[in-house]
Amino acid sequence: MLAVYILLAILGLVIISQVISRVMVKYFRYAPPVPSFTAPIMDSNVRRIVQPPRTIIERSGIAPGMKVLDLGSGSGAFTIDVARAVGGQGRVYALDIQPAMIRQLAEKLARPENRDIGNVELIEGDAHKLPFGVASLDLVYMVSILQEIPRRPEALAEIKRVLRPGGILAVSETLMDIDYFLKSTVIKMAQQAGFTMDGADGNLWSYTVRFTRP
Ligand SMILES: C[S@@+](CC[C@H](N)C(=O)[O-])C[C@H]1O[C@@H](n2cnc3c(N)ncnc32)[C@H](O)[C@@H]1O
Structure with a gap:
């Protein structure tokens, strides 16, 4: 009961x-950026049950050797797992608009159990103006961030610019997040930005949808 x-x-x-x-x-x-003091909730074991990093990473299509942008990484609830998934030949750029989030991720990376990770670059930056060259990335990974970005068409155009042709945009959402977007809304937005729908996994509670850059 x-x-x-x-x-x-x-x-x-x-x-x-x-x-x-x-x-x-x-x-x-x-829809302001979620405050950095909520990082322990986003990075909690409950969250790992609701959105298991390995499942989300698999659904996103992350593979060894890839150059991945963890856009809106927060304090890195997924970054460590993404770094391990791309391996030594790959690279992860963890970018967040809030310095406090990046600081917490730096502290996490400095823990003894994560000292073997040397393929993560921390960037304080804005989704509207990404500090990467044209077609320089294999995959952009976005978990629970899309609705926090004020000018989404502009940010999606930036993501398209930095992805190589055939590169992947993977968007994951969970209903646990107050900024939840329905899958149909995400698909419409990405298609309007010129992405091609590649596939979707999960359900209303937690899903990942993948697009390719033509
Ligand atoms: C709800 S948190 C999700 C963090 C992480 N992806 C996760 O799932 O644990 C959203 C993150 O996006 C960041 N963010 C919001 N707007 C942003 C922007 N315009 N550019 C970069 N990061 C942004 C926030 O600072 C916050 O850390």
Whole structure:
């Protein structure tokens, strides 16, 4: 019985936060970057159950040797796993607009268990103006960030610019995030930006959708 109450409480919280977030975005055009003090929640074991990094990485099409941009990396809930997935021949650029997030990721990378990782570059930057050359990346990995970007068409055009032809844009969302976008919305936006839909995995609760850059 207790489990049912807990489930109902979680469901209620999800619904309330989704409604509040939608009202803020629709009527106040307000979806600020999630504050850095929430990093321990994003980086928690519960999150790893809801969005297991390995599953999201597999669904995204990340493979050894790739150059991957972890766009809106936050404190790096996925970055370490992405770094291990691309291996020594690959490279991960973890970019976030908030210096405090990048600092937390740097601290995480400095932990003894992560000292073997030497393929991550930390960048304080903005999705609207990516510090990469034309066609210089294999994959752009975005988890729970799209709605926080104010000018999404502009950012998607930037992502298209930095991806090589055939490169992948992988977008993952979970309903646990108040800035959740429906899969159909993401597909529409990416297609309008000139990406080709490649495939989707998961469900309403947690999904990943992949696009290729023509
Ligand atoms: C909800 S968090 C998700 C972090 C991480 N991807 C994860 O799933 O744990 C979204 C992140 O995107 C970052 N962000 C928001 N707008 C951004 C922008 N315009 N450019 C780069 N990063 C941005 C925020 O600072 C925040 O760290």
